[in-house]
Amino acid sequence: MTLLTKNKSVIVVGGGAAGLMSAIHSAWSGAEVIIFEKNPRPARKVLITGKGRCNVTNNCSIETVMNNTPTNPKFLYSALNRFSPEDTMSFFEMLGVELKTERGNRVFPVSDKAKDIADALISCAESAGCSIYEKNIKSLIIENNTIKGVKDSNGIEYFADSVILACGGASYPKTGSDGYGYVLARQAGHTVTKIKPSLVPLESIESYCCDMMGLSLRNIKIDLLDTKTEKTIYSDFGELLFTHFGLSGPIVLSASSHIKEMESGRYKIIIDLKPALSEEQLDARILRDFSEFKNKDFINSLGKLLPQKMIPVIISLSEISEHKKCNEITRAERHRLLKLIKAFPITIKAFRPIAEAIVTSGGVSVKEISSKTMESKLVKGLYFAGELIDIDAYTGGFNLQLAFATGVVAGESAAM
Structure with missing residues (x-):
């Protein structure tokens, strides 16, 4: 079935962020899409x-x-020069979406609605x-290493001059990113x-x-340590969340x-x-608290220093009896407590499933895609955009x- 009739015809497979952006720019370049x-x-x-607010750029x-x-x-140098973060913001503001910049230069719609x-x-x-x-x-x-169109699940064929694959990765499959791209x-x-999860709990x-x-x-501050190489491979400040399986939150996803x-x-x-305190400052703080609660049990002295849910865990790991009086705690015990607060350890067992990842790491090899046009180096007229790429x-x-950025480049190139 030939649905497209103008001088240049483009099929976009996938209606996500990259697919819609590529379709828009193909149409703006004169193609029927x-x-x-x-x-x-x-x-x-x-x-x-x-989290439903859409951190747009x-x-x-x-x-x-x-x-x-x-x-x-x-690989992204040309695409980002063609469509930079400034261009993204201008694009959405042109469409009537007011934007704001928050901590870490994150850009959201003023409405906070994705x-x-x-x-x-x-x-x-449209x-x-x-x-x-x-x-x-x-x-x-595909015929003679040239794209001719696509076929749907019912066997119906659709023909076009160019095809853009923007099907997403394998994360959040219920949204359509099920890895079929x-x-x-x-x-x-x-x-x-x-293929593996990235930005995942x-x-x-x-x-x-x-x-x-x-x-x-x-x-709080985290360090991600590779015990095999004994090197810290990532450090960050920010927010972390304890879950039934381990850790989540922005800095954990980045890690x-x-x-x-x-x-x-x-x-x-x-x-x-307590990243704002040196070990000496933290020790002085602990001593002040112990002095204030000197006749109290150890378990009752930590409320000003730690969240309530964390206190039993810290006590267990410190190996200090929860009923020991604060004025009886030794210097060595206080040092163990200090070290726990400055270096609380979590050993990683595994990634959560890829379905829970924000993005997918891996994808179509960039060696087989033109960075200037997003066109396949193997099949003429076939283009890629978004998370499907590695x-x-x-x-x-x-x-x-x-x-x-990749959507804009693929869309304009496919319409040429």
């Missing part, structure tokens, strides 16, 4: 980003985006003349690198994380992207619960920025 999205509503994953330089992209940042970003993308695509159909694309039509890429002969070996489930720690070869017990997260970044709006 059809978007095939398997969900009844496009941009479902956009709706859950930023980061208000920073191109260099900062690349520094926050651990996987293949050089729906406003999703609706703006969908409305813009206004540009893009047609959106609910279809599950199952295969590519990798199947389509492999049909075209492309290499798909190892971490499971711990210790059971005491479960004992503190629901406790959120703010303004997860630095774990390249997960092995149970190999990595440790060391939490400094690119991923840290939290802070960087991953959506990569989706938008």
Whole structure:
């Protein structure tokens, strides 16, 4: 079935952030565009980003985006120069979405509603003349190393001059990112690198994380230690959450992207619960509290220093009797307590399942994609955009920025 009739015709597979952006820019470049999205509503994953607020980009330089992209940042140089964070902000403000910049230069809609970003993308695509159909694309039509179109789950063929694959990765499969884009890429002969979760919560070996489930720690520091190399591979300040399985929260998600070869017990997260205090200052603080509660049990002296849920765990690890009087605690015991507060240990067992990851690490090899056009080097007229490519970044709006930038380049290139 030939649905597209203008001088240049483009099919976009996937109606997420990258797919909608590529479709919009293809249409703005004069092409007739059809978007095939398997969900009844496009941009479902956009709706859950930023905890439902949508961290749409980061208000920073191109260099900062690349520094926050651990996987293949050089591949993105041309795309980010074509569509920078500043361009992303201008784009959404042009569409009537007011934006604001928060801590860490994270950019959100003023409304704090991800729906406003999703609706703006969908409305813009429709206004540009893009047609959106609910279809599950199952295969590519390729002849003589040239894309000819796609085939849906009912066997119906759709023909076009160019096809853009923007199907997402394998995280949050209920939003449509179920990994099928990798199947389509492999049909075209492309290499798909190892797929693993990135920006994902971490499971711990210790059971005491479960004992503190629901406790959120703010303004703390973590170090991610690789015990095999005895090197600290990541450090950060911010917020952390204890869960029934281990750890979550912004700085834990960022730390997860630095774990390249997960092995149970190999990595440790060391939490400094009082990063603003030196060991000497913390010792003085503990001494003041012990002096104030000198005739009280040890368990009753920690309320000013630690969250209630953490106190039984700290006491257990310190090996100080909870009923020991504060004026009886030895210098060695006080030193153990101090070390625990400055270096609270969590041993990592595993990543949580990829379905719980914010993004997927791995994807279509960048060696087989033109960084200037996002076109396949193997199949003429086939383009890639977004998370399907082997690119991923840290939290802070960087991953959506990569989706938008690659989408713009793929969309404009496909329409040429």
